[in-house]
Amino acid sequence: MPTDRTDPEPLTPYQYPNPPEALPEIVIPNAIPTDERLWVPQAENVWFRPLCLNASQGYWMNLLRVRKSGVLSRHRHPQAVHGFVLKGRWKYLEHDWWAEEGGYVFEPPGETHTLYVPEDVQEMITYFQVNGVMYYTDPYGKGMGYEDVFTKIDMCRKHFEEVGLGSDYVKQFIR
Numbered sequence: 001m002p003t004d005r006t007d008p009e010p011l012t013p014y015q016y017p018n019p020p021e022a023l024p025e026i027v028i029p030n031a032i033p034t035d036e037r038l039w040v041p042q043a044e045n046v047w048f049r050p051l052c053l054n055a056s057q058g059y060w061m062n063l064l065r066v067r068k069s070g071v072l073s074r075h076r077h078p079q080a081v082h083g084f085v086l087k088g089r090w091k092y093l094e095h096d097w098w099a100e101e102g103g104y105v106f107e108p109p110g111e112t113h114t115l116y117v118p119e120d121v122q123e124m125i126t127y128f129q130v131n132g133v134m135y136y137t138d139p140y141g142k143g144m145g146y147e148d149v150f151t152k153i154d155m156c157r158k159h160f161e162e163v164g165l166g167s168d169y170v171k172q173f174i175r
């Protein structure tokens with residue numbers, strides 16, 4: 001039986017507090033920042049901007065920015081990734097299709113791929129949810145390191161300290 005959703009007070013806010021164990025929300029007005037210090041360098045021509053570093057569930061939401069020709073090293077995903085292209089375009093060396101501005105990408109668990117931004121794209125920005133780990137490999141699948149939400153937090157902490165925002169600046173993004 002479908003639930004009866006007839007609401008006699010559609011504009012009355014919920015009248016009770018949220019559960020005391022619920023974590024605080026994150027609200028970021030300028031998710032694509034104008035303050036360059038919020039972009040954390042990751043590799044040559046590659047940066048990420050943290051939005052939610054979810055330590056309690058082991059995932060992270062971030063903007064990935066690549067300028068000029070750049071590569072996000074070959075990696076395997078044991079868990080799904082969701083991406084939404086905000087600017088520019090990119091492809092995986094392992095696939096024929098292009099991810100273009102306005103497009104959505106689902107990366108299934110088990111994928112190993114290399115993200116490539118061509119020379120003619122001045123700037124690429126994509127919103128990614130990455131779950132679990134990025135497991136970096138050589139072309140034959142041999143492990144070459146990993147990233148998870150905890151290494152991301154650590155990178156942010158060090159970068160924010162270096163640029164004068166202070167290492168605690170990262171705390172607002174952690175849940």
Ligand SMILES: [Fe+2]
Pocket residue numbers: 075077081107113
């Ligand atoms: Fe990926």
